[in-house]
Amino acid sequence: MSKASILAAGVFALILQATGALADDCTPKLLSSLPLIAEPDGRYAIEVAVNGAPHRILLATTDIHTMFFQDFTENAGMRQHELPERKFFYGFGGKAVGYTVADTVSIAGNTANAVQALVIKSGYRPDGAVVGTLGADLLSNFDVDIDFTAGRLSLYANNPCDGKPVYWSKTYTDLAFEGDTGFAVPMSLDGKTVAVAIDPLVPHSAMRFDVANQLFGLDEKSPGIEEAGTGEDGHARYRYAFGALSSDGVSIARPVVVLHGLPQGEPCDGKRRGRSGPVQGMTAYRTCHSDGDMQVGMLDLKATHLYMAYKARRVYFSVASN
Numbered sequence: 001m002s003k004a005s006i007l008a009a010g011v012f013a014l015i016l017q018a019t020g021a022l023a024d025d026c027t028p029k030l031l032s033s034l035p036l037i038a039e040p041d042g043r044y045a046i047e048v049a050v051n052g053a054p055h056r057i058l059l060a061t062t063d064i065h066t067m068f069f070q071d072f073t074e075n076a077g078m079r080q081h082e083l084p085e086r087k088f089f090y091g092f093g094g095k096a097v098g099y100t101v102a103d104t105v106s107i108a109g110n111t112a113n114a115v116q117a118l119v120i121k122s123g124y125r126p127d128g129a130v131v132g133t134l135g136a137d138l139l140s141n142f143d144v145d146i147d148f149t150a151g152r153l154s155l156y157a158n159n160p161c162d163g164k165p166v167y168w169s170k171t172y173t174d175l176a177f178e179g180d181t182g183f184a185v186p187m188s189l190d191g192k193t194v195a196v197a198i199d200p201l202v203p204h205s206a207m208r209f210d211v212a213n214q215l216f217g218l219d220e221k222s223p224g225i226e227e228a229g230t231g232e233d234g235h236a237r238y239r240y241a242f243g244a245l246s247s248d249g250v251s252i253a254r255p256v257v258v259l260h261g262l263p264q265g266e267p268c269d270g271k272r273r274g275r276s277g278p279v280q281g282m283t284a285y286r287t288c289h290s291d292g293d294m295q296v297g298m299l300d301l302k303a304t305h306l307y308m309a310y311k312a313r314r315v316y317f318s319v320a321s322n
Contacts, residue, residue, distance in 0.1 A: 028165050029157040031142065032108035036151045042203045042298045045130055046153055049106040051076065059153075060092065060133035061144070061308060062183040062197045066105075067091045067118040068132035073100050080119050089118050092133045092201055096120050105138065108155060112138060133201065136183065140310035146200075147305045149320050158311040165307055165316065172318040173247040184292030185315055189255075190243045192216065195292035198306065198315065202297035204239075206258045211293045212240070213263040220263065231260050245296065250319055255300045 037045045037056055045056040055072075073080060080098040083089070089096040096118040105115045117132070124130065143156040143165065159165055166172045175185035184195040192215045194207075212218040218225065218240060228239040238259045245252045307316040 028143065028159055028167070031110060031155045031157060033152060033154040034108045036146070036148070036153055038151070039130065044148070044200050044298070046107070046134070048134065049104070050131065051078075051103050055131040056129050057132050057134045058092070058130055059146070059200045060135045061139060061146075061306075062199050063091060063133060063135040063201070064137060065089060065091060065118050066115070066133065066135040066138050067096070067120050068100060068102075069122045069124070069130075070097060070119050072131040073119055078102065091118060091120055092122065092124070094120060094122070107134075107138070110142075110155065112141075136310060139308070142310075144308045144310070145306070146308070148302050149305065159309060165309065166318070168305055169318040171250060172316055173250040174314060174316050175247060177313040177315065178292075183315075187245055187247045189245050189294065190216070194294050196245070197292040197295045198301065198317075199295045200298050200301060202295045203299060204258050205255050205295060205297045205300050206260060207294040209238070209259040209261045209263045212257075212259050215293075218259070218263070225259075228258055235260070235262060245294075245300070250317065252296070252300050252304075252319060255296070257294065 034046055036059075037047065039045055039058070043058055045058050047054055048057050049055070050068075053076075060067075068078070070080075078100045080100050082098055083096065098119045099116055100119050102115045102117065103113065105112050115138070120132075141158070143159055145154040145156060147153075147168070156165070164174060166174075175187070178184050178186060178195055184197045186193055187196045188194075189196075194211070194215070209218075220236075220238065222240075224240055226239050228237040231237045239256055240259060241254050241256045243254065245255050303320040305318050305320070309315070
């Protein structure tokens with residue numbers, strides 16, 4: 001991999017190029033393969049080398065930015081830089097407090113130089129060895145093959161051909177990423193089309209309660225709704241078992257989805273909305289962006305095989321039981 005660039009127009013540029021070239025016959029070219037590491041909480045990590053030292057990093061396939069935890073960067077002596085004015089980034093653990101530059105980041109022998117990554121505060125430490133999250137700014141330089149059932153991640157050269165790269169199953173679905181920056185794909189949940197983010201950072205599948213209310217008429221008193229504690233926003237959370245999440249005959253049966261937020265909450269659709277400000281007659285504006293209607297977490301991904309073709313903006317997957 002070559003040198004990485006960051007903060008172009010306020011976002012991390014996805015400009016790295018994977019080593020190796022695709023064969024002339026469009027045959028997928030395997031670059032490297034490495035084991036998935038199961039963390040105690042059900043998330044998955046892989047081993048990477050940061051500035052030559054081995055570390056574990058969590059997979060964040062639908063996050064745009066790679067992130068390092070602040071205590072790791074401080075212990076490693078990595079300088080923290082301020083983010084551009086009025087630029088805010090959020091990720092696993094909360095709001096970014098700055099960014100840092102790693103001289104090198106290597107994934108199974110594929111090395112990127114001068115990698116700029118967000119720095120976040122996080123209390124995530126199952127055993128103290130995980131240093132951050134690996135996002136699409138680095139992963140998108142490859143076609144990423146993740147076999148959760150076999151516990152293996154493989155990196156292929158980006159395939160520009162139209163041919164489908166699925167080699168492991170005759171039954172699979174082929175979905176296109178939606179949106180300009182997000183990685184959500186359209187699927188059917190109990191007959192309703194939802195934009196789904198496939199997110200191994202999330203232990204349990206989740207959906208905004210306002211989406212569940214609008215699409216399925218669910219609220220706190222609906223049959224089958226169960227309480228599931230309190231979220232970081234202070235609102236009660238609930239869980240609900242849907243019938244199936246499916247596409248083209250590939251189905252995840254009975255996904256149990258955590259519902260967060262309020263049933264009549266404000267939609268998160270990228271539109272600018274005004275609300276009363278602290279001074280009479282003043283209006284404050286906010287814009288809410290979402291990665292999708294629903295996140296599919298590890299509890300429902302553990303029996304899947306995914307192939308994420310970032311440059312082609314497609315994801316292919318199968319379920320072991322299909």
